Amino acid sequence: MIGVLAHGLGGRVDLPVPRWLFVFGAGTALIVSFVLLSALWKTPRFEARPADPGRWNPLQRLLTSRWVEWAIRLASLGLFAVVTAASFRRVGSTETIGPVVVFVWFWVGLTFAHALLGNWWATISPFDTLGRLLGLEDGPEDPARAYPRAWGRWPAAIGLFGFVWVELVDPFRGRPGTLGALIVAYTLVQLAGMSRFGREEWTRNAETFAVYLGLLAAMAPFARDEEGRVIVRPPLAGLAELRPRPGVLALVMVALGSTTFDGLSRTSWWGLLTGGLVGLGRTAAFTAGLLGTILAVAGVYALAMVAAARVSGGRWHVLAVRFAHSLVPIVFAYAVAHYFSFLLIEGQIGLARLSDPFGFGWDLFGTSGWVVNLTLLSATLVWYVQVLAIVAGHIGGVVLAHDRAIAMFDAAFALRTQYALLAVMVLFTASGLLILSG
Amino acid sequence: MKRAVRWVVPVAGAAAVVVLFLLLRPDDEPSPAATASPVTTATPAPTATSGPTMTETGSATPSPTETPGREGARIEIEVSGGVVSGPGEVEVPQGSRVEIEVEADVSDEVHVHGYDLLADVTPDRRARIAFRATATGVFEVELEGAGLLLLRLRVVP
Numbered sequence: 112m113i114g115v116l117a118h119g120l121g122g123r124v125d126l127p128v129p130r131w132l133f134v135f136g137a138g139t140a141l142i143v144s145f146v147l148l149s150a151l152w153k154t155p156r157f158e159a160r161p162a163d164p165g166r167w168n169p170l171q172r173l174l175t176s177r178w179v180e181w182a183i184r185l186a187s188l189g190l191f192a193v194v195t196a197a198s199f200r201r202v203g204s205t206e207t208i209g210p211v212v213v214f215v216w217f218w219v220g221l222t223f224a225h226a227l228l229g230n231w232w233a234t235i236s237p238f239d240t241l242g243r244l245l246g247l248e249d250g251p252e253d254p255a256r257a258y259p260r261a262w263g264r265w266p267a268a269i270g271l272f273g274f275v276w277v278e279l280v281d282p283f284r285g286r287p288g289t290l291g292a293l294i295v296a297y298t299l300v301q302l303a304g305m306s307r308f309g310r311e312e313w314t315r316n317a318e319t320f321a322v323y324l325g326l327l328a329a330m331a332p333f334a335r336d337e338e339g340r341v342i343v344r345p346p347l348a349g350l351a352e353l354r355p356r357p358g359v360l361a362l363v364m365v366a367l368g369s370t371t372f373d374g375l376s377r378t379s380w381w382g383l384l385t386g387g388l389v390g391l392g393r394t395a396a397f398t399a400g401l402l403g404t405i406l407a408v409a410g411v412y413a414l415a416m417v418a419a420a421r422v423s424g425g426r427w428h429v430l431a432v433r434f435a436h437s438l439v440p441i442v443f444a445y446a447v448a449h450y451f452s453f454l455l456i457e458g459q460i461g462l463a464r465l466s467d468p469f470g471f472g473w474d475l476f477g478t479s480g481w482v483v484n485l486t487l488l489s490a491t492l493v494w495y496v497q498v499l500a501i502v503a504g505h506i507g508g509v510v511l512a513h514d515r516a517i518a519m520f521d522a523a524f525a526l527r528t529q530y531a532l533l534a535v536m537v538l539f540t541a542s543g544l545l546i547l548s549g
Numbered sequence: 550m551k552r553a554v555r556w557v558v559p560v561a562g563a564a565a566v567v568v569l570f571l572l573l574r575p576d577d578e579p580s581p582a583a584t585a586s587p588v589t590t591a592t593p594a595p596t597a598t599s600g601p602t603m604t605e606t607g608s609a610t611p612s613p614t615e616t617p618g619r620e621g622a623r624i625e626i627e628v629s630g631g632v633v634s635g636p637g638e639v640e641v642p643q644g645s646r647v648e649i650e651v652e653a654d655v656s657d658e659v660h661v662h663g664y665d666l667l668a669d670v671t672p673d674r675r676a677r678i679a680f681r682a683t684a685t686g687v688f689e690v691e692l693e694g695a696g697l698l699l700l701r702l703r704v705v706p
Binding site for chain 2: 123124125126129131134135138139140143145146149205284285303379382383386387389390393414450483485486488489490491
C-alpha cells in the first residue's frame with residue numbers, strides 16, 4: 112500500500128468554532144486588556160526581578176544526579192534510534208511509530224511540555240547526547256574561527272522553516288520513508304556544526320529544536336539554576352530575562368505564521384481552492400501559502416512597531432526586537448488551539464505502535480490492536496479549550512509587552528506606545544479566532 | 550478610596566465577561582457532551598462505539614436540517630482524468646449513516662481519514678464505504694495513492 116508521510120495523521124480536523132463563541136472570545140480579550148492596562152500593573156513586575164534561589168534537598172539531589180540524567184539521555188537516544196529506523200520504512204504513515212512520534216508526540220507534545228514544565232530538551236535531546244558521547248565539546252581555539260555572532264539564531268529559524276515546510280506543505284506525500292533520511296541528514300548537520308563550533312555554542316544558536324523549545328520553556332514556571340537545581344518562578348517571568356539575539360524574531364514569526372497557515376489550510380475555503388491540485392502544483396501552492404502567511408504575520412507586527420516608534424522615538428526594528436518575547440505566549444496559545452485535539456486523538460496511534468514500532472506485526476506490550484477513540488473529546492470541549500487558549504495567550508502577550516513598556520518608558524508615555532502593540536495583539540487574537548471559526 | 554477603585558475595575562471586568570458569555574450562549578443548544586439521556590429527542594448516543602448496532606431512530610426528530618437527515622447520506626463521487634466531480638463538502642449530523650461511493654478511471658484506494666476506512670477502486674469496480682458517523686470533526690476522504698482530495702465530510706453535533 113502506498114501511504115503518505117504526515118498527512119495520514121492530519122486527516123481529522125476540528126469543527127469550526129461557532130460564531131457566538133468567536134464573538135465571546137474576542138470580547139473577553141478586549142475587556143481583559145482594558146482591565147489589565149487601566150487598573151492593574153502600574154509597575155514592572157517581571158523586568159529586573161531578583162534571581163530565584165534554588166535550595167538543595169533530596170529531591171534536588173536526585174534531579175541533578177548524573178545517573179538519572181544519563182539514564183534519561185540513553186533511553187531517549189534509544190527511542191530516537193527506533194523512530195529513525197522506523198521512519199525509513201516505505202509503509203503508510205500510521206503503520207510504524209515514526210511519523211506519529213515525530214509529528215505528534217515530539218513536535219506537539221514537547222511544545223506543550225516545554226511551555227508548561229520547562230526545558231526538557233536540554234536533557235532528552237538525542238543530538239546533544241550524541242555530541243557528548245562523541246566528545247564534540249571544544250570550539251575552535253582561534254577566535255576568528257568561532258561561531259559568528261551575526262548569525263545569532265538564524266540557523267535555528269531556517270531549520271524551523273524547513274521542519275514546518277515538511278510538516279505542512281508535505282512535499283514528500285506519497286513517498287514514505289523520506290522522513291528517515293531527513294532525520295539522518297539533520298543529525299549529521301548538527302554533529303558537523305558541533306564539531307566545528309563546539310557542542311554548547313552550536314546547540315544554543317543553531318539546533319532548531321533546542322532554540323525553539325528553549326524559547327517556549329522560558330515561559331514555564333519551572334527552570335534550573337546554574338547548579339542544575341529546579342527553581343519555581345511566576346509563569347511568563349522567564350521571558351522577560353531573554354536577551355535579544357539576531358534571528359529570534361524570525362523564529363517567532365515562523366512559529367506564529369506556520370500555525371496560522373496550518374489553520375488556514377484546513378478551512379473549507381483553502382480546501383476548495385487547492386483541492387484539485389496534486390504533485391508539484393500542490394507543493395508550490397502550499398509553499399506560497401506558508402511563506403505568504405509568515406510574511407503577513409511579520410508585516411502586521413512590523414507595522415505596529417513603526418507606529419509605536421513614531422510615539423516613542425527611536426528605530427522601529429529596535430523596538431521590534433525588544434518586544435519579541437511578548438509573542439511567545441501567543442505562539443503557545445496558537446499551538447494549543449490548533450493541536451490540542453491532534454495530540455490527544457492522533458497521539459493515541461503512538462500508543463498502539465509502541466508495541467509494533469516497525470510495522471512488522473509485533474505485539475510487544477499488548478497494545479498493537481488498540482483503535483483510536485475518536486469520540487474522546489466532544490466538539491464543545493474542543494471549542495472551549497481553543498477559545499480559552501487564544502484569550503489566555505492574548506492576556507500573556509499584553510502583560511509582557513506592558514511590563515516591558517513601563518520599564519522602558521515612564522508610565523503615561525508607556526501607555527501611548529502600547530496602543531499600537533495592543534492593536535497587534537487584538538488583531539492576532541481576532542485572526543486566530545477567525546481561522547478557528549472559518 | 551484608591552484601593553477600592555483598584556478592585557472595582559477587575560471585578561466589573563470579570564462580571565462583564567460572565568454576562569457576555571450568558572448573553573451569547575445559545576440556550577437551546579443540545580449538549581453533545583451530555584451522557585445519553587434520551588428523554589426528549591431520540592438522538593443516537595454519541596458515546597456509543599461504532600459497532601454494528603443499527604438503532605434506527607424514527608418518529609420525533611424535530612431538527613429540520615438542510616443537509617441529509619439522520620437517516621443517512623449517500624454521496625457519489627466520480628474521478629476521471631485526475632478531476633474530481635462530487636459535492637466537495639458534505640455536512641451530516643453526528644450519528645447518521647454515511648455511504649460513500651467512488652467511481653474512478655484509475656486503480657487506487659479510497660481512504661476516509663480519522664475513521665480510517667479503506668476500500669479499493671478500479672476502473673471496473675466502484676469503491677463503496679458505509680459507516681455510522683459517531684465522531685464529530687471534519688474528515689478528509691482521499692484517493693490515497695494519487696493524494697487527491699475527494700471530499701470533506703463535516704460531522705456536526
